[in-house]
Amino acid sequence: MLSVLAANALGAAQQQAYGKLSVLQAPGFSTNFPIPAAGDLHKLYSPLPANDTGCEVLLKVAFSSVNPSDIHPTMAPSGHFPKPMGSDVAGTVVATAGPCKRLKQGDQVWGDIGANAQVAGSGARTKELGAYAQFATALEGQLSRIPAGMGLAEAGSLPKVALTSYKALSWYARFGSRPNGTRVLVLGGSAGTGSVAIQLAKRGFGISTNVTTTTSAANFEYVASLGADTLIDYHTSDWWSVLPDGSMDVVYDCVGESGTGDRAVAKLRAGGSYVTITGELASAELPPQTEQHMFINSDTNLASAPLLEELARLAVVGAVRMPRIDSTFSLEAMDGAFNRSSTHHAVGKISIAVPQPSRETEAAAREAWRR
Numbered sequence: 041m042l043s044v045l046a047a048n049a050l051g052a053a054q055q056q057a058y059g060k061l062s063v064l065q066a067p068g069f070s071t072n073f074p075i076p077a078a079g080d081l082h083k084l085y086s087p088l089p090a091n092d093t094g095c096e097v098l099l100k101v102a103f104s105s106v107n108p109s110d111i112h113p114t115m116a117p118s119g120h121f122p123k124p125m126g127s128d129v130a131g132t133v134v135a136t137a138g139p140c141k142r143l144k145q146g147d148q149v150w151g152d153i154g155a156n157a158q159v160a161g162s163g164a165r166t167k168e169l170g171a172y173a174q175f176a177t178a179l180e181g182q183l184s185r186i187p188a189g190m191g192l193a194e195a196g197s198l199p200k201v202a203l204t205s206y207k208a209l210s211w212y213a214r215f216g217s218r219p220n221g222t223r224v225l226v227l228g229g230s231a232g233t234g235s236v237a238i239q240l241a242k243r244g245f246g247i248s249t250n251v252t253t254t255t256s257a258a259n260f261e262y263v264a265s266l267g268a269d270t271l272i273d274y275h276t277s278d279w280w281s282v283l284p285d286g287s288m289d290v291v292y293d294c295v296g297e298s299g300t301g302d303r304a305v306a307k308l309r310a311g312g313s314y315v316t317i318t319g320e321l322a323s324a325e326l327p328p329q330t331e332q333h334m335f336i337n338s339d340t341n342l343a344s345a346p347l348l349e350e351l352a353r354l355a356v357v358g359a360v361r362m363p364r365i366d367s368t369f370s371l372e373a374m375d376g377a378f379n380r381s382s383t384h385h386a387v388g389k390i391s392i393a394v395p396q397p398s399r400e401t402e403a404a405a406r407e408a409w410r411r
């Protein structure tokens with residue numbers, strides 16, 4: 041009898057997830073991933089950011105989404121397997137551990153747990169991950185409550201693209217100090233990152249702007265609905281040919297075509313910023329009084345809560361939403377989701393619906409978390 045109970049308990053404390061069961065195994069779906077344990081994150085990663093409260097939460101994940109970097113994430117060479125993949129989470133706090141200041145059991149939260157981190161002790165570079173699972177663990181400082189009026193599917197689609205585009209415009213393109221009349225070019229306006237960037241550029245910083253974007257003609261209605269003023273079909277026109285040199289204050293690249301850096305900085309006027317999230321910086325000398333930046337959002341995602349709170353505030357006033365879910369896949373069908381993302385023609389975001397556990401499995405997950 042005892043052994044049956046033990047076997048049941050063990051079975052119930054496992055979860056459905058998509059990731060790697062061992063260092064050598066290819067990523068895949070399995071029902072045999074372990075439930076995270078309280079304190080794991082503080083044991084595994086060091087240093088943690090200054091805003092770390094010591095609190096970890098266990099989430100019942102409802103939705104996640106696909107970002108291109110989720111397909112082949114950086115993982116520690118050893119010692120961290122089994123490991124579910126995935127970055128974006130929207131779900132419910134089912135247990136907390138440590139001195140939690142902001143979050144409690146029952147809160148519905150969103151966040152991006154695809155954070156670059158260092159392995160405690162060795163300092164090796166790794167990535168936190170864990171969103172493609174029924175239960176995920178996160179630092180309190182990585183999460184905030186989902187915006188009022190937003191459903192879990194939309195909340196699970198937004199964190200990484202919203203954080204990335206907010207940082208691009210606010211930190212790097214210095215939108216907070218730009219005047220009315222700022223002219224912005226968003227390359228790839230129908231991408232997840234581009235969709236958010238158009239909205240933020242139009243309504244996120246309290247200034248009037250003129251936004252030009254590139255996409256296919258089939259997506260014109262969509263990007264215009266986000267607020268874009270001037271639309272360029274990249275199949276029939278080269279933006280670098282049709283836009284005059286020195287005509288933009290900000291160029292934000294969400295596409296990463298070869299040659300973009302040099303072409304983008306030529307479009308900047310004095311005071312202008314070129315920001316890329318795909319790596320294509322200018323190699324030529326920059327025009328006077330212009331700047332360029334490339335950054336990785338995941339480098340600063342162990343401490344995202346204040347930005348998520350600002351994004352939640354903007355979402356409530358309609359200044360940042362994800363109006364288009366390109367397609368929805370379940371955890372078992374992650375390969376299909378990755379294939380769709382790899383076409384680079386998804387519009388908005390690809391959503392991942394996570395199967396909801398039974399009450400018994402949830403209770404077993406809480407037990408496993410406290411072990």
Ligand SMILES: NC(=O)c1ccc[n+]([C@@H]2O[C@H](COP(=O)([O-])OP(=O)(O)OC[C@H]3O[C@@H](n4cnc5c(N)ncnc54)[C@H](OP(=O)(O)O)[C@@H]3O)[C@@H](O)[C@H]2O)c1
Nearest residue numbers: 108228230231232233254256274317336337384385386387
């Ligand atoms: N540095 C970071 O921290 C960071 C964070 C997030 C994402 N990223 C990177 O940013 C890029 C965008 O990612 P994402 O998830 O937002 O979107 P995505 O899925 O890569 O973008 C798909 C969209 O891009 C459009 N597109 C494709 N080629 C285009 C072109 N030549 N010109 C204009 N639009 C084009 C497609 O529209 P059509 O169907 O019309 O072609 C489609 O709507 C990826 O390279 C991703 O890895 C970097």
